[in-house]
Amino acid sequence: MSDQILMKGNEAVGEAAIIAGCRHYFAYPITPQNEIPAYMAKRLPEVGGTFLQAESELAAINMVFGASAAGARAMTSSSSPGISLKQEGISYIAGAELPCVIVDMMRGGPGLGNIAGSQSDYFQATRGGGNGDYRVLVIAPASVQELADMTVKAFDLADHYSIPVMILGDGFLGQMSEPFTLPEPSGKTFDKPWALTGAKGRKPNIIASMRLTPEDLLEKHNLELQKTYQEIEANEVMYESYLLDDAEYVIVAYGTSARISRSAIGELRKEGIKVGLFRPLTLWPYPYKELKAVSDRAKKVLTVEMSLGQMVEDVRLAVQNDSKVDFYGRTGGMLPVSEEIIRKVRSYGG
Amino acid sequence: MHEEIVVAGFGGQGVIMAGKLLCLAAMKEGKHVSHIPSYGAEMRGGTANCSVVISDDPIGSPVVPHPTIVVAMNGPSMRKFEPRLKKGGLLLYNSSLIDFKPERDDIEVIAVKANDIAEDEGSKMAANMAAIGRLQAAKPDLVSLDNIIDALKIAVSKRNQKHNEVNIKVLKKANSSTT
Incomplete structure (x- = not known):
């Protein structure tokens, strides 16, 4: 180093x-x-x-x-x-x-x-x-x-x-x-x-x-x-997959939101919840195909953004199943809270 | 090891630099680090603070809403950040300038006469070094004193390298002091 x-x-x-x-x-x-x-x-x-x-x-x-x-x-x-x-x-x-x-x-x-x-x-x-x-x-x-x-x-x-x-x-x-x-x-x-x-x-x-x-x-x-x-x-589509091989729940996030989501995933994995991160690195071109493949295997897809719902529109276009798509966002300079991401994903298990 | 630290004081006390110093020292130990200054509509003489995360794992948010360690260099900073400290966290405060006591009983508290130690060793400007030196003694897993001293070579600007002799004296003195 x-x-x-x-x-x-x-x-x-x-x-x-x-x-x-x-x-x-x-x-x-x-x-x-x-x-x-x-x-x-x-x-x-x-x-x-x-x-x-x-x-x-x-x-x-x-x-x-x-x-x-x-x-x-x-x-x-x-x-x-x-x-x-x-x-x-x-x-x-x-x-x-x-x-x-x-x-x-x-x-x-x-x-x-x-x-x-x-x-x-x-x-x-x-x-x-x-x-x-x-x-x-x-x-x-x-x-x-x-x-x-x-x-x-x-x-x-x-x-x-x-x-x-x-x-x-x-x-x-x-x-x-x-x-x-x-x-x-x-x-x-x-x-x-x-x-x-x-x-x-x-x-x-x-x-x-x-x-x-x-x-x-x-x-x-x-x-x-x-x-x-x-x-x-x-x-030129670029994206990163993190712990998606067995993921029942997929978090989609980019930039700073993705960092926070990744920390939340670490906590959720300790509880045995199978959750992973799909992180688009190019927002245009968007990795629609790749996200579609990942979401077909998942029960729920949670989009996390520092906005009140923008990228989630691309996520819907990718997933093509609105009932699977959930959203959590903070805006106006506030950051998504890791605990809130954890609470949401836990709730999907019933 | 995962600590989320807020270093706070008034502008000019070197709180941003103290945070950078911790990061640079921890980097030498292969740890993950992040540093982010507060950057509201700040002004000269106002309060300043930075958030530092030092961890064995990759860091999510660099912003620290609930620190595990607060270093408060002046009264307004202690008032602001003591309530945000995680239960069981460490509050290290500069008792040279803060003449009131922390209120919470569910946290660890260390008072350090940072300005007095710094002045005794040669420069009251080095009160930030006294705080960092004392912090290292309280949290030896965070980063070693040797690496903090070594990191001064990068953390301190060329113009101020001449003060490093005093910086090191203050770091060492506060590190071995319990007052």
């Missing part, structure tokens, strides 16, 4: 982005993710990168748009209300088929809400707050190690599919320190022949999200996007 270091989740994201080769980061401050801009402000100049505090969230996401169009690995980060402000830019980036990484350390909402961790922006992340038939690949880590590892992976996924990738954490994950090992760079490189790098000696590249003719341009473009999305659905 000697190579492990102790860092906040937010700082780990920053260092991992630098490891992944991100040299362009644009953001506007908001708690509980301010350690990311603070870290990038200090570290990026040391590695020849650019940290720029934008005048607004809107400006920051459009700076990402610009940097990405020029072929750079670019990132922005914010928290819930700030992510709302970025939605227009995210839709444009998706429409322009550009890669980028967006970090959302969710806090309590709606509106300005509060500054404690929350998971009430699942809909916003997975359904898109911006306009149009687009998707954002959403990864939901549950530890500082995973935040770091997934940040590196996010840049590769973004470049491979040329789409925005979101790291969806919460204020607790961002603020907590945990030992972790710095990830290695993946070593992958991506050609970006479409990049706006100056048209000397070649035809100019054009990047746009506007295609005014419906019949031959915009629908066709959308169908191309859907092909990419289908490819992602087929290849």
Whole structure:
């Protein structure tokens, strides 16, 4: 364990982005993710990168748009209300088929809400707050190690599919320190022949999200996007199973909720109750098939969230048997209580 | 071993750093650790606290609603966290600054004159070290004193490394003291 270091989740994201080769980061401050801009402000100049505090969230996401169009690995980060402000830019980036990484350390909402961790922006992340038939690949880590590892992976996924990738954490994950090992760079490189790098000696590249003719341009473009999305659905689903082999009861949770659920499962297993955890690591694409298979063998599926019921809609789509699906959630910056999870699962036994 | 610790005091007493020190020391022993600061709308001179979990098992929530150990460095912190302590838990309080007694009789209580010990050994700024030193003596399974001392090299910023000589003296003094 000697190579492990102790860092906040937010700082780990920053260092991992630098490891992944991100040299362009644009953001506007908001708690509980301010350690990311603070870290990038200090570290990026040391590695020849650019940290720029934008005048607004809107400006920051459009700076990402610009940097990405020029072929750079670019990132922005914010928290819930700030992510709302970025939605227009995210839709444009998706429409322009550009890669980028967006970090959302969710806090309590709606509106300005509060500054404690929350998971009430699942809909916003997975359904898109911006306009149009687009998707954002959403990864939901549950530890500082995973935040770091997934940040590196996010840049590769973004470049491979040329789409925005979101790291969806919460204020607790961002603020907590945990030992972790710095990830290695993946070593992958991506050609970006479409990049706006100056048209000397070649035809100019054009990047746009506007295609005014419906019949031959915009629908066709959308169908191309859907092909990419289908490819992602087929290849990039990530999830973790914990004690599911003999599970009669399945808890479905991601991020911080999954950590708390895992502790509750430890207690329930001591009582001989056969319960396990299904933890989606990608929220889009969602592991529908995999959860369906697990739930077919189970008597009850309990979704635990730091919201009043968002991911549970995907769980219902997966399970396809509403009577099996139960829900427990806390919101507004409150955490699910382990004892309450235990009480619920115990009650399923009669 | 599984302890859920709250270290609380006013801003500037080094409670966040004391929590980090425990984590870094426990990491050296291969234990699972987590640290999360309170981050409400805090201000200079207000109260500050952090939650630390040290465990042989992977850690679920880093947030600690009902600690097994409370280290209270000032009066407001003791008032706030004594009621939240788990039954049978340990309340270690800074009796240099807290002039009232804990109320509960279902917990273990240790009073440590943290500011006095620190001042006698060279710097009243090191009262957090006195608290941690005394805590280690009360809970030797948590983490060893040697590892706490070793972790100072990482926990303390470069700028403040020069104070580590005093930090170590205070840690040791409080560790062998029962007052």
